[in-house]
Amino acid sequence: MADGTSSSSYDQLTLVKWFFFLALVMMCNIGIVTALYTLTWETPFHRVLSKEKAAFGVTLNETLHQSMRYNGDRIYDTLFVRSGAERIAYTALSDPDEKDIAGAAVKDMKIFSRMLDNIFDYLLLLSHRAGYFAVSLAYVFCLVLAVGIHGAIIRHRKRYGFGDTPLLMNVWARTTLAYAIPITIIIWSIPFAINPYVLTLSLSACVLGLAVFAFSLPKIA
Numbered sequence: 295m296a297d298g299t300s301s302s303s304y305d306q307l308t309l310v311k312w313f314f315f316l317a318l319v320m321m322c323n324i325g326i327v328t329a330l331y332t333l334t335w336e337t338p339f340h341r342v343l344s345k346e347k348a349a350f351g352v353t354l355n356e357t358l359h360q361s362m363r364y365n366g367d368r369i370y371d372t373l374f375v376r377s378g379a380e381r382i383a384y385t386a387l388s389d390p391d392e393k394d395i396a397g398a399a400v401k402d403m404k405i406f407s408r409m410l411d412n413i414f415d416y417l418l419l420l421s422h423r424a425g426y427f428a429v430s431l432a433y434v435f436c437l438v439l440a441v442g443i444h445g446a447i448i449r450h451r452k453r454y455g456f457g458d459t460p461l462l463m464n465v466w467a468r469t470t471l472a473y474a475i476p477i478t479i480i481i482w483s484i485p486f487a488i489n490p491y492v493l494t495l496s497l498s499a500c501v502l503g504l505a506v507f508a509f510s511l512p513k514i515a
Contacts, residue, residue, distance in 0.1 A: 470506050
């Protein structure tokens with residue numbers, strides 16, 4: 295840096311980089327859904343969706359399960375049904391322009407219809423996971439709030455102390471957080487049936503990374 299201050303890869307993360315990271319993850323997952331479930335296995339992705347729904351039904355109690363499905367269905371309806379994205383995609387496939395020879399050829403190939411079914415089933419799966427995240431967030435919020443307050447208090451007290459967080463611990467905490475969040479996103483978006491306990495453990499590990507980072511914040515100059 296020109297001013298002599300050091301910076302790490304964590305400090306250089308921006309919203310643009312996070313956007314491209316999420317876009318890359320989604321492109322890879324949709325590619326997996328298209329290549330494996332449509333072209334290779336010829337197995338409908340709806341089976342994965344049903345399997346994970348059953349796992350949530352066994353793991354969660356009835357109230358949490360209904361709340362998760364309600365939130366997930368609302369997210370899916372808002373993003374893909376009410377916005378018209380689902381209708382436009384299926385209309386373009388089932389009723390192409392008569393002058394569009396390529397569109398007519400695509401209409402006759404059932405593989406593209408299966409591909410759309412698999413992709414939208416995957417998006418519904420993500421919506422239900424987002425619904426579960428919303429339900430889990432209600433329980434994790436208190437822990438995150440306590441961790442944040444405690445970290446802020448520790449950082450404030452360090453302003454008036456002579457000691458500071460060891461450099462190695464600070465670097466380790468930054469590295470932990472830099473890996474915890476992306477890995478959690480990858481786990482929560484993976485296009486395979488995942489046990490709800492795995493999702494919960496990954497979210498807990500991410501919160502733990504936030505806790506370690508908050509506890510090791512350096513002294514404010």
